[in-house]
Amino acid sequence: MPFDIDRTGTPLIELKNMQKAFGGIRAVDDVSIDLYPGEVVGVLGHNGAGKSVLMKMVSGALQRDSGEILVNGKSADINNPRDARNYQIETIYQYLALADNLDAASNLFLGRELVTPMGLVNDAAMEAETRKIMGRLTPNFRRFSTPVAGLSGGQRQSVAISRAVYFNAKILIMDEPTAALGVEETAMVAELIDELKKQGIGIFLIDHDIHQVKNLCDRASVMKNGKLVGTVEVDKVSEDDILGMIILGKKPEIAE
Amino acid sequence: MSDSKTLSEPTRTEKNLFAQLEIDTRLLGMIGAFIVLCLVFNFLTDGRFLTPRNIFNLTIQTVSVGIMATGMVFVIVTRNIDLSVGSLLATCSAMMAVVQTVIAPEWLGLELGHGMIAPMAILVGLLTGMIIGGFHGWLVGYLTIPAFIVTLGGLFVWRNVAWHLTGGQTIGPLDANFQLFGGIGGTLGETGSWIFGVIAVAASLYGLYSARRARLTHDFPVKPIWAELVIAGIVTVAILGFVAILNSYEIPTRRLARMFEARGEVMPEGFTTGYGIPYSVLILIAVAVVMTVTAQKTRLGRYIFAFGGNPEAAQLSGIRTRALTVKIFMIVGALCAISAIVASARQTFHSNDIGTLDELRVIAAAVIGGTALSGGIGTIYGAILGALIMQSLQSGMAMVGVDAPYQNIVVGIVLVFAVYVDILYRKRTGS
Ligand SMILES: Nc1ncnc2c1ncn2[C@@H]1O[C@H](COP(=O)(O)OP(=O)(O)O)[C@@H](O)[C@H]1O
Numbered sequence: 114m115p116f117d118i119d120r121t122g123t124p125l126i127e128l129k130n131m132q133k134a135f136g137g138i139r140a141v142d143d144v145s146i147d148l149y150p151g152e153v154v155g156v157l158g159h160n161g162a163g164k165s166v167l168m169k170m171v172s173g174a175l176q177r178d179s180g181e182i183l184v185n186g187k188s189a190d191i192n193n194p195r196d197a198r199n200y201q202i203e204t205i206y207q208y209l210a211l212a213d214n215l216d217a218a219s220n221l222f223l224g225r226e227l228v229t230p231m232g233l234v235n236d237a238a239m240e241a242e243t244r245k246i247m248g249r250l251t252p253n254f255r256r257f258s259t260p261v262a263g264l265s266g267g268q269r270q271s272v273a274i275s276r277a278v279y280f281n282a283k284i285l286i287m288d289e290p291t292a293a294l295g296v297e298e299t300a301m302v303a304e305l306i307d308e309l310k311k312q313g314i315g316i317f318l319i320d321h322d323i324h325q326v327k328n329l330c331d332r333a334s335v336m337k338n339g340k341l342v343g344t345v346e347v348d349k350v351s352e353d354d355i356l357g358m359i360i361l362g363k364k365p366e367i368a369e
Numbered sequence: 370m371s372d373s374k375t376l377s378e379p380t381r382t383e384k385n386l387f388a389q390l391e392i393d394t395r396l397l398g399m400i401g402a403f404i405v406l407c408l409v410f411n412f413l414t415d416g417r418f419l420t421p422r423n424i425f426n427l428t429i430q431t432v433s434v435g436i437m438a439t440g441m442v443f444v445i446v447t448r449n450i451d452l453s454v455g456s457l458l459a460t461c462s463a464m465m466a467v468v469q470t471v472i473a474p475e476w477l478g479l480e481l482g483h484g485m486i487a488p489m490a491i492l493v494g495l496l497t498g499m500i501i502g503g504f505h506g507w508l509v510g511y512l513t514i515p516a517f518i519v520t521l522g523g524l525f526v527w528r529n530v531a532w533h534l535t536g537g538q539t540i541g542p543l544d545a546n547f548q549l550f551g552g553i554g555g556t557l558g559e560t561g562s563w564i565f566g567v568i569a570v571a572a573s574l575y576g577l578y579s580a581r582r583a584r585l586t587h588d589f590p591v592k593p594i595w596a597e598l599v600i601a602g603i604v605t606v607a608i609l610g611f612v613a614i615l616n617s618y619e620i621p622t623r624r625l626a627r628m629f630e631a632r633g634e635v636m637p638e639g640f641t642t643g644y645g646i647p648y649s650v651l652i653l654i655a656v657a658v659v660m661t662v663t664a665q666k667t668r669l670g671r672y673i674f675a676f677g678g679n680p681e682a683a684q685l686s687g688i689r690t691r692a693l694t695v696k697i698f699m700i701v702g703a704l705c706a707i708s709a710i711v712a713s714a715r716q717t718f719h720s721n722d723i724g725t726l727d728e729l730r731v732i733a734a735a736v737i738g739g740t741a742l743s744g745g746i747g748t749i750y751g752a753i754l755g756a757l758i759m760q761s762l763q764s765g766m767a768m769v770g771v772d773a774p775y776q777n778i779v780v781g782i783v784l785v786f787a788v789y790v791d792i793l794y795r796k797r798t799g800s
């Protein structure tokens with residue numbers, strides 16, 4: 114549940130005047146938002162508002178046209194997914210970006226495999242770590258050696274979340290993490306978000322469920338047509354205020 | 370959700386036999402089909418198909434396509450295709466032939482049979498294959514030209530570059546040492562083959578043992594010990610049986626006498642000995658081992674399969690996917706060069722038509738071996754078994770007296786049918 118976030122120090126991450134255009138379309142147009150430790154900032158807006166593009170610039174999947182990313186107050190040079198990982202930015206994607214043909218451990222460690230002294234991938238060690246970390250998040254999970262294609266949406270998503278936890282994410286981007294999930298699985302992800310928040314991790318959460326946003330987020334930044342409508346503290350506004358921002362692009366009185 | 374299913378899974382006890390052995394049932398199906406095929410041909414040829422001599426020839430004939438098929442697995446797993454392997458083989462063969470018959474004797478003045486000729490030719494061949502393969506990979510990965518087009522172009526280009534390099538001539542005979550890799554001209558002999566067999570058994574058993582130990586140290590579930598022993602037994606029998614068969618193909622007496630003569634000795638009365646394992650088959654085995662380790666135990670292999678399973682996920686995981694494509698095509702190029710060594714050594718000369726239509730055989734071998742064109746799925750051993758099945762089919766039909774055009778009709782139908790069976794199998798097992 115939201116509790117008071119100390120926003121006097123340096124933000125964990127600060128996006129300043131971010132821009133990205135595809136041909137003539139300004140997908141993200143001069144957007145600035147920030148995120149403090151232990152905070153969940155909801156990124157809201159209609160389909161095509163530019164939420165995913167904004168987040169992809171942070172996770173290195175897309176290169177920004179202009180703008181600046183500051184991590185812990187220092188300018189961060191993020192040009193590809195590897196750079197983002199080096200800043201302990203982990204992303205959980207909208208469309209469950211896992212390699213279906215590989216098992217949970219291979220996916221969890223993809224791109225950062227544990228290797229033996231001979232330089233070969235150490236499957237046993239990776240499976241052991243995967244069992245440990247997934248045992249904490251989803252105690253009933255057993256299917257460690259089957260391709261993740263056979264897993265439920267929630268199980269697949271917990272592989273992605275385990276990855277972020279295992280590699281000590283400081284900044285977590287969740288792009289509609291529950292879009293492909295059922296009710297129970299959505300509840301599980303919500304619990305996880307609260308858990309991670311307590312550990313001081315900052316989370317950008319893209320979600321369409323206003324109710325969920327009110328429950329999970331501390332602040333909400335609303336985008337429309339690539340522009341930032343405004344950022345509000347969710348406790349100080351009503352669901353209708355937020356809907357008004359999303360639909361009409363109307364900023365409530367109280368917004369920053 | 371399927372959580373309830375997963376919960377009950379570990380407690381389910383009536384697993385069937387194959388599940389307990391944890392053997393790939395698809396592999397079993399292929400081996401079964403292969404055995405049936407062999408028995409049918411053996412029946413139709415009144416027992417001539419399964420003689421040591423014919424088995425020896427089959428293995429030799431399988432090597433060239435088998436080597437390239439292992440590389441084709443990587444290409445197809447990453448959702449690409451390589452139509453140029455036969456032509457690339459020809460260019461590598463031409464380069465090596467030119468080194469052996471022109472560059473070494475005329476430019477460098479090395480006398481006939483000089484020990485450096487074969488290594489030099491092989492090095493040049495490998496470099497040629499890797500450079501051209503890498504170039505294909507660059508066109509596909511960095512310039513994003515579809516692999517189908519790049520390698521279709523390569524099919525035309527390299528076949529005719531080979532023609533240009535040799536002035537359209539057949540070049541030979543190749544260096545005597547080089548010819549050792551052709552098959553019957555270079556074998557391990559009986560003792561050497563047994564030693565190899567024992568080492569191979571020891572290595573396999575150690576592999577099984579250390580895999581089990583690794584799982585035990587992490588407290589993972591392991592197969593029952595009897596299952597491990599059954600597998601160990603099968604592996605041992607298969608390896609030693611293979612050696613025994615190749616050893617029992619005896620070198621003809623007259624040829625043997627000539628070999629003794631060449632060494633300045635007289636052959637003892639009644640002396641016989643078998644050929645043993647050909648060097649070319651050793652090369653295929655080495656390629657199979659290296660490629661299997663690459664596929665299953667290296668980061669490169671992991672990335673190849675991840676990229677094939679979900680290119681976007683691979684990229685988002687920080688994998689350099691374009692460089693990966695270059696590496697894959699480079700590996701294929703190197704394998705084409707190795708196949709070129711075996712193929713040209715086997716015919717003892719380089720010819721313009723060497724490797725013609727190999728691209729189709731290689732693709733068919735990989736696909737029959739279970740490599741899915743939709744990407745992400747394929748095994749090295751499957752591709753080699755696929756090559757062996759194709760070759761057996763063709764040799765068997767030839768022995769029965771089926772004309773070559775009809776052989777090709779059958780091979781084409783079998784290819785399509787095999788893929789259909791594979792689709793049915795995957796649907797049923799949900800994999
Ligand atoms: N790779 C791309 N190429 C071209 N246009 C894109 C690309 N990705 C997103 N867009 C466009 O940018 C805009 C914002 O998209 P997106 O950020 O995905 O929206 P959402 O807020 O629903 O996540 C849309 O108009 C979309 O069509």
Ligand SMILES: [Mg+2]
Nearest residue numbers: 164165207288
């Ligand atoms: Mg989106």
